[in-house]
Amino acid sequence: MTDYLLEVVMQEILLRLPIESLIKCTSVCMSWYSLVSSTAFISIRSISLDKDDPFYLTSHLLKRGRRTLLSLEPVFVCFGMQSIIHCFVQTSFSSEQIHRQLLVDLVLRGKQLTLLVPLWKVWCYLTKQMQQVMEMIQMLWNSDTD
C-alpha cells in the first residue's frame, strides 16, 4: 500500500476533477469526504454537497448538461436576476482531445457583468459558446432592468 498523499497535494489533484468525479471521490474514504466538503474546497470549486445549497443544484445541472451548453433558464428561475448566476459550460480541449468541464461563474452585480474565473486556465478556452452566453446574459439583464 502506498502512503496516502499529503492532503494539500490531494486537494490539488481533486480540484482538477469534473464535479461528477469529485462527488464520487467523497465516498473513497473519510478524509477525502472531509476534504471535498470543507469550506475551503467548496469556495475554490463552487460546489456543495448540501442539497439545500444552490451550488448543489448547479452541480447537478452540470451533470445533466454533459457536453452541451446548459440552458440558463433554470438558473435564472433559481436565483433571480439580481443574484449570482452560475453558468456551467462544457467545452473540449480539442488539442488534447480531452473533454473537460469548465466552470465559469458569471456574477452580475448592479449592471456590471463580471466574469469570475476559478483557478483553471479558463481564459485560453473562452470559446464562441462562452461569448454567446455572455451576450445572452447581457441581453436578458438589459431587458429586465429597462
Place this chain on the structure above:
Amino acid sequence: MSSSTDSPTLTTETTQLSPQPDTETAKPTKKITLKSSDNQIFEVEESVAMEFATVKSFFEDSPSTDTVPLPNVTAKPLSQVIEFCKEQIKFKANPDEAQKKKYNAEFVTEKSDKDLVDMIPVANYLEIKDLLDVLNQAVADRIENKSVEYVRSFFGIDNDFTAEEEAALRREHAWAYEGVDED
C-alpha cells in the same frame, strides 16, 4: 512545422541517472551529490539540482556541504524526477513550448500509475512546481470518472466507511454515480 516533430531527446544522458558508486569523476561542470533514503547516490549538475527548491535552500543554508541527504525520497522516483528536470533545463535554455508540452505529456504517459503516485510526494518535497502540476494533472486524468473502487486501488486507500455510511453517501448523490468509465 516539420522540424518540431522530433521526439524529445531522452537518449544518451539517461544513463547518468542510474545510481552511481560513491566515487567522484572530474567533470567540467559543478556536480552536486544527492543521497536518497535508500542510500543511493545521484550526481547531478548544479543547474539541475537548483531546480529543486528544497536542495537550493539547503545549499544556501550550508554552502560547504557536498552531499545533500534526502531522507524522504527513494531512489526510483528521484531518478525519474531528475530525468524530468534535466529536460526542463534544456527547455529553459532553448524555449520551445510545443516541444516542452510534448515532452511533458510523454513523460507521464509512459509512467505506471504507481510511478506517478510515488513521484508526487517527491516533487512536492523538493518543491518542483512544474513537475507537480504535470503529475497532478496526469493523475487527475487517470482517475477522472472512474469508479470509487478504482480510485481506491489507484492510490492504495483503505475504505474506512461502514457499508451503511457508504451506501448512504451513494444514495444521497446518486446522479454522480451513474455511469463510470471502464477501468
